[in-house]
Amino acid sequence: MNATFQEIGDVFARHESFVLISHVRPDADAIGSQISLGLALEAAGKKVRLINEDGLPDNLAFLDGADRIELPPAEPLEVEVAIALDTATKPRLGDAALNAASAAKLWVNIDHHKSNPGYGDVNHIDSGSPATGQILYKLITTLGLPMPDATRDAIYVAVSTDTGSFQYPSTTEETYLMAADLIRRGLNVGEINSLTYDSHPLRRIELTRALLNTLEITGEGRVAHWELTMATRQALGVKAEDSEGLIDMIRGIQGVIVAVFFEELPDGKIRVSMRSKDPRVDACNVCAEFGGGGHALAAGIRMAGPLADAKQQVLAAISRALPAN
Ligand code: AMP
Ligand code: MN
Ligand code: MN
Numbered sequence: 001m002n003a004t005f006q007e008i009g010d011v012f013a014r015h016e017s018f019v020l021i022s023h024v025r026p027d028a029d030a031i032g033s034q035i036s037l038g039l040a041l042e043a044a045g046k047k048v049r050l051i052n053e054d055g056l057p058d059n060l061a062f063l064d065g066a067d068r069i070e071l072p073p074a075e076p077l078e079v080e081v082a083i084a085l086d087t088a089t090k091p092r093l094g095d096a097a098l099n100a101a102s103a104a105k106l107w108v109n110i111d112h113h114k115s116n117p118g119y120g121d122v123n124h125i126d127s128g129s130p131a132t133g134q135i136l137y138k139l140i141t142t143l144g145l146p147m148p149d150a151t152r153d154a155i156y157v158a159v160s161t162d163t164g165s166f167q168y169p170s171t172t173e174e175t176y177l178m179a180a181d182l183i184r185r186g187l188n189v190g191e192i193n194s195l196t197y198d199s200h201p202l203r204r205i206e207l208t209r210a211l212l213n214t215l216e217i218t219g220e221g222r223v224a225h226w227e228l229t230m231a232t233r234q235a236l237g238v239k240a241e242d243s244e245g246l247i248d249m250i251r252g253i254q255g256v257i258v259a260v261f262f263e264e265l266p267d268g269k270i271r272v273s274m275r276s277k278d279p280r281v282d283a284c285n286v287c288a289e290f291g292g293g294g295h296a297l298a299a300g301i302r303m304a305g306p307l308a309d310a311k312q313q314v315l316a317a318i319s320r321a322l323p324a325n
Helices: 005-014 028-043 095-100 132-143 149-162 173-184 189-197 202-212 230-236 247-251 283-288 307-321
Strands: 017-022 047-052 081-085 106-111 122-125 216-218 223-228 258-264 270-276 298-303
Touching: 005 106, 005 122, 005 132, 017 028, 017 095, 028 047, 028 081, 028 132, 028 149, 047 095, 106 132, 132 149, 132 173, 149 173, 149 189, 202 223, 202 230, 223 247, 223 307, 230 258, 247 258, 247 270, 258 307, 270 283, 270 307, 283 298, 283 307, 298 307
Parallel strands: 017 047, 017 081, 081 106, 106 122, 223 258
Antiparallel strands: 216 223, 258 270, 270 298
8 A cells, every 4th residue: 555645744853863775777757766865854854865786877877966875885775765766676786785674663665666565564656657856856846845956856856867867658647847946946957857868978879889780680570689799898998877778779670669778797697678659569578578678668687597598588579479470
């Protein structure tokens, strides 16, 4: 059962110290959610720590408040409440981050993944929201919490990136009204978009070139997939955030319904990133067959390797999910 914003507000009012956590390999909705709610709570007089298993990706260092994102400390933090943001399952918070939050006596879970089972004591899962950042905007404005500039900017970047720049079908009227209100509150839209989208390291473009060399189109033109091997990762010095959003390039191919990115991870596991352009193919359901999850049109898996086996199994599952021609 979803808690109301008022019930979440009561949790804020009754406690003084909070640790905010988001998923491993954080994207801008994960980090932006931590910064936006964290600094709003701090402005309201609360003690706040922002922890991520993998720390702050370089591409988000421009955000005000990014320096507040910490790697998990070795010892559990003395905090009353842990708040999980943008994280579909508790294990996706990471072992070290879970240990850091293990002394919290109350867990709040705020997310927009439809596969989220509601693992908190207090849960607010809104799968109709395109980003966790948009849920937090509603929460902060409904409760009348302060909205420092860092909160305003982090909400914008969280929502902009999770909607593919306000393009995906998950984008709603509320999303645009929210963006308008953030601009009214002083957000510099040109500057923040430039910092988000026009400031990539050359390495990311070299990665794109390498990925394009592996591109394959199957399923009678309806499935596009590419892959990143450990060898290429090492040769280019690829960082986790370098591939963020690149899948949109193959998702954008005319006739393609499903785009998939296979990536060998240093621990031997395979990361699968999946996008669907057709509501008849639910990427979350396909990924759930392998223990993954996410949204209907954007989902992922972390599964056992080797790469060739993972590819074969996932592509077979996609082909079963494709509508009859
Ligand atoms: P990505 O392809 O990494 O951008 O992920 C697409 C969406 O699926 C995001 O909302 C992720 O949070 C979610 N997701 C990715 N991997 C997993 C997983 N292993 N389990 C659950 N959700 C996931
Ligand atoms: Mn995310
Ligand atoms: Mn998200």
